[in-house]
Amino acid sequence: MDVPFAPPPGQAWTSVSPRLARMRRALVAASVIPLAAAALGLASASRLAGLITGIAAVLVLVWAWSAVGRNFRSWGYVERADDLMVTHGAMFKKLTVVPYGRMQLVDVKAGPIERAFGLVNVKLHTAAATTDAQVRGLSPADAGSLRDRLTALGEAHGAGL
């Protein structure tokens, strides 16, 4: 575990729903289908071309599969006394601290595919556009209660600009 991205002492990252990985793997599988179809089509014309495309499809699948896993495991958040700490990113790691008193609004969003997998994103906005604090892939129940807790804490800590 990288030092700067470790959870605060005495606490552990709350991880997000494993359905996030499942959804992304489904998307990966769906996007490999055209490649696989191309491999089959080429195989009838030339064995070699079909083989190469087939191997490429498998490699892409394996790499994307594990990348999804790494990205999923990188997500984590901790609700602390005065702020929310969020981390994510496997290659480009990030850790964001948003004081409750600085929150302008809490945004709860889910796209159509995410809804089908029962996933919701919670995003925190401050007066800074560069604040990048969102928790992806929460279950609707977790997202709802997180939003309610954050809103309540935001009101209690409200510090204006």
Added chain:
Amino acid sequence: MPGSEVSLGHTDGGPPEGTFRLHPLTPIALGGRVLGLLVAITLLGLAERGSSGGPRWPQVIVFGGLAVLVVVHGFITVAVTSYHLMGGELRIDNGLFQKQSKRIRLDRVQSVDVLEPLSARIFGLAEVKVTTAGSERAAVRLRYLALPEARSLRADLLGRSTGAGEGSPEAPERLLVTVPHGRLVGSVLLEMISWRLALLAIGPALAVVGQSNGHRATAGIGIAIFVWFAVLIVHAVWQRLNFLWEFTVTESPDGLRVRHGLLSTSRQTVPPGRIQAILIHQPMSWRPFGWVQVRMNVAGYGRRGSTKRATLIPVVDRDFAERLVGWVLGGVDLDEIPLTRPPRRAAVRAPLWWRAQEAGADDRVFVARHGLLSRTIDIVPHQRTQSLRIAAGPVQRVLGLASLHLDSTPGPVKTRAANRDAGEARSLLDRQVERGRAARRIAVPGGPVPAPQAT
């Protein structure tokens, strides 16, 4: 015309309370350059003797008609727009078919500007622009009012927003700094000196090549390119000078006031404590003269098109700038703040300039410097830091480095301690979190010490 039954008059004198309307000359000022052009073309059409010997009727009808449309549109805008001042609130109603009503809580006001674009200034009119926290579009523009009315409205709005009360007269002001003409012209010209000037050589190079090969078209294109670049540069210089002319910063109880402009003038007022972050920048070509410029983040100024508005001082001595910034932030001595550098191995990622990436903090502000040739100091008070971030890309992680970012409202100031040792970055973050928490608990009012005076 629907506007004809509506009274276009605005109230004269008395404290501005209740309902007001825009000035009746607004349609012409709003039309501005476009209207002027349309009228000119129409007049030319009338004056010219065509082959038949009479005026050119098609030209007159088309352009005259367009001019009338512009004016009619302006009149409708004036007729359906009204603003209301009540207690701590400003309300603007407008729209003919789609009614729109905007309310502004005056205690949320981040800045009030009085702008006089040339087309309005001719008629003695001015725009009042009220900026609140939020997006650029959250700004409310009252176009146009008579200048005295605009000024008293600004004073009143600021009075209400800072709690001084309704109908406040204009607060007295004290001069902090004014930019002499010679220095402004010199600084703007010097700032133009950059690698982009090399582009100017493209034109003459083409011309020479074309001439020596006897290829006259190439030579012509070369000359055209040169002229085009030269026009662009002259235009850019003119725009900056026109905007920054007679730049004056004064201090008053309702905030810092910035006044500038040659043909179009503008007066910004930023109430105390509304400056979110501030930077002192020194372009390379200014270093022999010891000049710097000061820019700021104010919530609601936004990122696009407002880089000019974010200017606090376009050019000033470095020493004075540091004292002024220290004062604006409530008595901070920038030289007293200990700064640290990234570890030597950061040179892999930032070859020469890693040495310049210094950062440090005291109990009030976080300071970060960067730039070897052009130098910048970014300063953000702990109290105004919005959120904190550590980020590390693949190269940084191999080197055991990470960067700490301090998020502020959109603007020119982007504070970061780049390429720190990974462990140090985290302890910096933890300490900043602690400092922010302490600062939010005890809000320090801005400027308890006397302001520095330019010599």
